[in-house]
Amino acid sequence: MRLHRLTLRAFGPFAGTEHVDFDALSTAGLFLLHGATGAGKTSVLDAVCYALYGAVPGARQASRGRVRLRSDHAAPTDPTEVVLELTVGGRRLEITRRPEQSRPKRRGGGTTVDKAQTLLREYRTATGDWRALSRSHQEVGEEVRGLLGMSREQFCQVVLLPQGDFARFLRSGAEERAQLLGRLFDTSRFTAVEQRLADERATAQRALRSADEKLLALTQRMWQAVAEEDGRPAAGLLPPPEPTTGEAGLADAVLRWAAHAREHAAERAARGRVARSDAEAAHTAARQDLAELAETARRQRRHADALARAGVLADAAEERERLRQALARSRAAEQVVPLLRLRDDAADEHRAAEHAERDARAALPEPHRDAAAEHLTEAEHRARSRLGALAAARRAAERANRLTAELARLERQAEADETQLADAERWLADWPALQEQLRRRVADGQEAAADATRLTAELETARRRARAAAERDRLTGELDTAEAALLLAREAAATARDRWLDHRERRLLGIAAELAAHLTPGEPCGVCGSPDHPAPAGESADHVSRADEDRALAGHRAAEERREAAQRALDEVRRRRRSETEQAGDTSLPDLRADVERLSAELAAAERAAGQAGPARQALERAEREYNARLAARREAGDRVAAHTSRREALLAERDALAAEFDEPSPAGGGGGGVAERAEALARLADALAAAAAAVERAGAAADRAKEVDARLDDAVWRAGFHSAAEAAAALLPESRQREVLRRLDEWQGEERALAAEFADERLRAAAALPPVDLPVAEARAARAERLLRAADTRAAAADTAHRALTRLSREATAGARAVAPLRRRADRISRLATLTAGTSTENSRRMRLESYVLAARLEQVAAAAGVRLHRMSAGRYTLVHSDELATHGARSGLGLHVVDAWTGRERDTATLSGGETFSASLALALGLADVVAEEAGGTRLDTLFIDEGFGTLDEETLEEVLSVLDALRERDRSVGIVSHVAELRLRVPAQLEVVKHRHGSTLRHRV
DSSP: OEEEEEEEEEETTEEEEEEEEHHHHGGGSEEEEEESTTSSHHHHHHHHHHHHHSSOOHHHHTTSOTTTTBOTTSOTTSOOEEEEEEEETTEEEEEEEEOOEEEEOSSSSSEEEEOOEEEEEEEETTTTEEEEEEOOHHHHHHHHHHHHOSOHHHHHHHTSOBHHHHHHHHHSOHHHHHHHHHHHHTOHHHHHHHHHHHHHHHHHHHHHHHHHHHHHHHHHHHHHHTSOTTSOOOTTOOOOOOOOTTOTTHHHHHHHHHHHHHHHHHHHHHHHHHHHHHHHHHHHHHHHHHHHHHHHHHHHHHHHHHHHHHHHHHHTHHHHHHHHHHHHHHHHHTTTHHHHHHHHHHHHHHHHHHHHHHHHHHTSOGGGTTOOHHHHHHHHHHHHHHHHHTHHHHHHHHHHHHHHHHHHHHHHHHHHHHHHHHHHHHHHHHHHHHHHHHHHHHHHHHHHHHHHHHHHHHHHHHHHHHHHHHHHHHHHHHHHHHHHHHHHHHHHHHHHHHHHHHHHHHHHHTHHHHHHTTOOTTSOOTTTOOSOOSSOOOOOTTOOOHHHHHHHHHHHHHHHHHHHHHHHHHHHHHHHHHHHHHHHTTOOHHHHHHHHHHHHHHHHHHHHHHTTHHHHHHHHHHHHHHHHHHHHHHHHHHHHHHHHHHHHHHHHHHHHHHHHHHTSOOSTTOOSSOHHHHHHHHHHHHHHHHHHHHHHHHHHHHHHHHHHHHHHHHHHHHHHTOSSHHHHHHHOOOHHHHHHHHHHHHHHHHHHHHHHHHHHOHHHHHHHHSOOOOHHHHHHHHHHHHHHHHHHHHHHHHHHHHHHHHHHHHHHHHHHHHHHHHHHHHHHHHHHHHHHHHTOSTTOTTOOOHHHHHHHHHHHHHHHHHHHHHHHHTTTSEEEEEEOOOOSTTOOOSOEEEEEETTTTEEEEGGGSOHHHHHHHHHHHHHHHHHHHHHHTTSOOOOEEEEESOGGGOOHHHHHHHHHHHHHHHHTTOEEEEEOOOHHHHHHOOEEEEEEOOTTOBEEEEEO
8 A cells, every 4th residue: 555645625733725745755765744742743644544444543533523623723614625545456546535514504694514425536547537436435435445454443553553552562461462463453253253162161051951950850750759648758769869960970870760769669559559459359348248238227127117107007097988988979979060050051141131131122112112022023124124225325425424524624734735835935035145145154264264274374483483583682692792702712722822832842942951950960861871960951040840831731721621612602502593593584573573463363363253164054054955845845835735626626526416315305204304314213223123132032042941951950960869959069079179089099009009018028027037237337347448448549549650650750861861961072072162262271271262372373473573673673682572471360371572682692571671672662563563464454565654753762873773674664665654753853854744833723844
């Protein structure tokens, strides 16, 4: 990688546009970058790093983020930009980067933010022009990292060569060195291997513990399976093995104990089966004895019960005979009872017929009341003949009456329809005006609703603008105060900075007097080493001490912090005022508030008007429905009026035709009155004559039936053996009583048969001859035998279950023991690898982790490359070597650095080097590290290097040696930039880039 040109614009301390011509500076191979403290020497290196990676070096990233990249001295319209032209990987590229920054708006007031920009171009030799490659931050970053082959941290470490870091690296311990080397050489994959092995070890250990725990759980289940019923351990059974997780002998111990437990369980199951067989035999015998005695006792109880029942049956003999006779007389009376009922019914019927006959005759006219039945029938026939002659006239009269009623109904309906028709005509005449009025009310409401919606949005906007205007006016006052405060803070910061720089310059001029104050006669000088001090410098009148300079520096920093705080406060006020102004515009606050009041009044009125739209729309809908109903009613009423008129005329004509019929005189001797009255009188007379004739006939028939039933009753009483019908009725028993008597007689008969069977049984008579049986004793013996059987069966079943469970668990334990073996071998193997790579294994005598081992190999390469340069810088005295000796107190080993002193032939720690020797060693280490990292990064050639400070600690001879080493880098076509304050270098290095600081920003000056 070779740098050609660098352009800075409004970057860091540089207010304007500055150019760095690395091609001109690199002509001599060695160039010097110098300038006053704080001028911006490091900012040039920051710009190179920012152009390549989009960020400044990590040590300055916290204080120089994307906002601090912009120069405080730059004009607001000048953009911050860095352009770097370089050759890398045989390609000439140009990288342009602009950070995110604020600038004034091109139109109106306030500022706007421009996003960060990146541009990558490549020079084409064939056409002699530049070709754009990408504008993407991500693509440009990936392209640059791919060409350089190193990260930003590696670039800052091997190209910028910060000497302070390597000095600390020389004196630091193994852990700090490991952190730096790990970032440079990216040993994360080896750390990942260590972590992976540690995770695999934990996983393997968990799997092994789980398998052992399962095996031990099986032993506990087997121990519980063979325990006694009360949970006590079985007699003669050894306890299971103790939990010894991780020991190889656990599986064998478990299997041996399982075999012992199976033997014990098998023996216990055999004993249980024998005991159960004996208990079953004893239980069978006891049950047989109990059954025989129970049967004998039952027969004895049956015989005694039969004797008692026979006595009860003998006592009831008289009652049985009485009930048998009563039942026989009742059955004989049942033949007479139907005729008694028939006689009573005939008598009732005869009395009713006589009463009906008297009533029918009373309804007849006087000439017919005492007539015989045949005369009554003849009179009925004559009346009905006369009634047939009046039937036609009667029908005509009835029809005429119905027509009259219908004509009246039609008249009423016609009047109601005409009234309804008139009402509909009046309402429909007013409909057009009503419809127009309601539609106008709906339209007004809808228009008011639209106005309300518009006014709501306008009112909200007006209120928001009024609030923004009030905040804008308030912030205008704060802006003047903040600008005044910033002006004062800037003046104070500039004054404090000038005072500090003046103090520092005066102290540097009088540093000799400050050093002379610490000289002791006879003691060597810390600068020249001489014990003689012939002319020590004295303090001048305006001498500035280190304490004075520190106080001035503290004042400068405090003033800068106050200036930055004031700047931030002003920017915040400007941002807020700009935001509020964008919302409020240029309208004054009173005008905006007047707009709010006006819009509020208009909105209230519009909302009130809009509220009438709903009721008006509902009223219009109701009116339209009523209009349609009125039209239909008018049409229907007209139709009904026409229909009623036509119907009325037809009915009047028909009634006039019928009047001639029923007004004619009645035939032959009809009385006066109308046809209907005469017909109704004849019909009543005919009906009365017919009823009377029928009543007379029914009365005669009822008398004849009563006589016949009396004769039949007397004959039945005589045949049944009773003296009278009353005696037969008294002997009749109710049906329920008959069923009860019959049931009792059947029970006594059944009891006789049952007792006969009982007394005929030989087994009952034999049992009755025996002594009484003592059944409770036999039952107690049988119950005890049953309890013994259940207990024996329970013990045998438990023993069998335990034996089967133990056999099954033993198979599981055998499978578990087989599964544990490979898990244990794998856990041991992975644990050995994990502890070996973690540096905790006893086999790892130097306690080196895998990452440390790899870093130690890299450090050995770095020490070999650095040792050659240190040997030359120290005139052959020192050589830097790698040390892998065992560290004490358990510290990390393998990352030690020693120097070999050729003058003494001894090897000692780098911490014993002096200040100048430490610089030479750290420079050699930096150059060696740059070579190794470049080789690790894919062999990228680093043609441009920068060395940042540290030369002030070298004496003249050592400085000459160091410069000769740096000159040797030029032989490999490299250019080295030295960043230093040392005045001696300005005489030795002719190619220079000077950073000149001013109050309004730094500038760059080339001296080639």
